[in-house]
Amino acid sequence: MQLSKKPFFFLWNERGKLYFCIFQNTTIMKSVTIKDKEFGIFIESKEIERSIEQVSQKINADLKDQNPIFVAILNGAFMFAAELMKRVSIPCEITFVRLASYRGTSSTENVKEVLGLNESIEGRTIVIVEDIVDTGNTMAALLKQFEAMNPKEIRIASLLFKPEALKKDIKLDYVALEIPSDFIVGYGLDYDGYGRNLNDIYKLKS
Ligand code: 5GP
Ligand code: MG
Numbered sequence: 001m002q003l004s005k006k007p008f009f010f011l012w013n014e015r016g017k018l019y020f021c022i023f024q025n026t027t028i029m030k031s032v033t034i035k036d037k038e039f040g041i042f043i044e045s046k047e048i049e050r051s052i053e054q055v056s057q058k059i060n061a062d063l064k065d066q067n068p069i070f071v072a073i074l075n076g077a078f079m080f081a082a083e084l085m086k087r088v089s090i091p092c093e094i095t096f097v098r099l100a101s102y103r104g105t106s107s108t109e110n111v112k113e114v115l116g117l118n119e120s121i122e123g124r125t126i127v128i129v130e131d132i133v134d135t136g137n138t139m140a141a142l143l144k145q146f147e148a149m150n151p152k153e154i155r156i157a158s159l160l161f162k163p164e165a166l167k168k169d170i171k172l173d174y175v176a177l178e179i180p181s182d183f184i185v186g187y188g189l190d191y192d193g194y195g196r197n198l199n200d201i202y203k204l205k206s
Helices: 045-062 078-087 137-147
Strands: 003-012 018-029 031-034 037-043 069-074 093-098 125-133 153-161 174-178 201-204
Touching: 045 078, 045 153, 045 174, 069 078, 078 093, 078 125, 125 137, 137 153
Parallel strands: 069 093, 069 125, 125 153, 153 174
Antiparallel strands: 003 018, 031 037, 037 201
């Protein structure tokens, strides 16, 4: 496991030589091994948080008078939901539901039903909070189930989006980061249950 410390403060002398440098407290691992696979650093938390901040600003402006209910999809969206909701400043509710788990490194079409929604969403503006939209199969199944509950409007907020992998006709209202079709872990996303706690996003090494 390699570690890199990120410098955040430099001083240079008049001949351009670096003579002072303070390092950030946080260390970023350049690579991580999870079970049998190696992953390399892909998106650092600073960039993730910057993107989430932009999404929150749009939501605050768009849904100011809508009294929305955010429905976060466990387990993957827990970290995104927390970071997003810290920045959402309009009156709203948040609730969490559970779905099919995702195993291995390819997306499954076998989606279980939404579990654990105790609130009525009839007539409400709902914002689905997801970790990632890959083929869009999961989101399409989710939309079908939520539409049957007669909400006023459904919006989608996803931390990550793989546009090249999308197979369904779905409109994503709020996307923090668009990425290529690689398998990633961290920031809530797992490989076989592990890696969700990583503060940065890592990509599977080929
Ligand atoms: P979709 O149905 O859009 O193909 O996939 C959606 C689900 O697959 C996501 O909610 C997530 O659980 C999982 N998924 C898709 N791509 C990735 C990925 O790169 N890494 C991880 N860990 N999960 C992924
Ligand atoms: Mg998910």
